[in-house]
Amino acid sequence: MFHRLKTARTPARPLAAFLLVASGLALSACQTGPALQSIALDQAQGSAENLSSLTAAVNASPSNPEVYNVRGIAYGRSGDNDRAIKDFSTAIQLDANFYQAYANRALVLRQMNRNPEAVADYNRALQINPKYDTAYIGRGNIYRLANRNREALADFQRAIDLNTTDPRAYHNRGLLYQLDGQHRQAIEDFSTAISMDANAPEPYSGRAISYLALGNVEDAADDINRAIQLDGKRAEFWVNQGLVLEARGDKAKAFRSFSHASLLxxxxxPAKDGVSRTRSAAGS
Known part of the structure; x- marks a missing residue:
């Protein structure tokens, strides 16, 4: 999530809804989904018209780091990572304590798989403001995807201890609990994430897998169906639905879910494996 305010005394607020699906989804004890680090693009904020007006603001106030940070956010939303990094770097040159700009640059670096540089930027943001929950969540997710789970858990826990209102802290901590087989704790964290943002599909999918691990197939079915309602284009959600249907003993329907995941x-x-396991039940 990009942030634009630079004063350390005022909590940073998102310029607009800019969500990371930065969470790879744990599918089961023996499966792991792809690392999902895509950005939900806000077309209006990244539009050519908006960029033009932001460039006019930069030209009118070239020594103001805030305008570079805001334009960098717009470039990031439009997918122009190089220009985004350049603007965030300029903002930092103008204000070396602009911790939000460090975190924003780290976010873009993550999208480019330049993770060591991203971690360095998150570290710098936290040196400036040790209570900046967004940086703990961003850095923790890099650690989690690198299987540095102990460090990831410490970062998510720190964000939660800071009373973060960002559901990603709970969702990502839930994934770590799930990986460790602590499914009741995972369910609690996924539920908290859902209470913070009921329209994010990932926590429903994660909670479905933990419900399934505990033998609660009906609640697992409700959750994975809700995840698919919210985003039906994610292969891992359809695989998770297939796993639930397998647990119900309905391998023919499970085959259809796995097949749809394979098309996506x-x-x-995991989709290929599911198709192989259930193909005979579908008469294929």
Whole structure:
């Protein structure tokens, strides 16, 4: 999530809804989904018209770091990572304590898989403001995707201890609990994430897998169906639905879910495995 305010005394607020799906989804004890780090693009904020007006603001106030930070956010939303990084770097040159700009640059670096540089920027943001929950969540997610789970858990816990209102802290901590087999704790965290943002599909999918691990197939079915209602284009959600249907003993329907996942992502191994397991039940 990009942030634009630079004063350390005022909590940073998002310029607009800019959500990271930065959470790879744990599918089961023996499966792991792809690392999802895509950005939900706000077309209006990244539009050519908006960028033009922001460039006019930069030209009118070239020594103001805030305008570079805001334009960098717009470039990031439009997918122009190089220009985004350049603007965030300029903002930092103008104000070395602009911790939000460090975190914003780290976010873009993550999208480019330049994770060591991203971690360095998150570290710098936290040196400036040790209570900046967004940086703990961003850095923790890099650690989690690198299987540095102990460090990731410490970062998510720190954000939660700071009373973060960002549901990603709870969702990502839930994924770590799930990976460790602590499914009741995972369910509690996924539920908290859902209470903070009922329209984010990832926590429903995560909670479905933990419900399934505990043998609660009906609640698992409700959750994975809700995840698919919210975003039906995610192969891992359809695989998770297939797993729930397998647990119900309905392998024919499970085959259809796995097959749909394969259509969405032909290279997704859990989908291929599910199709292989259930093909005979579908008469294929």
């Amino acid at each position: 992502d032909p290279n997704y191994q």
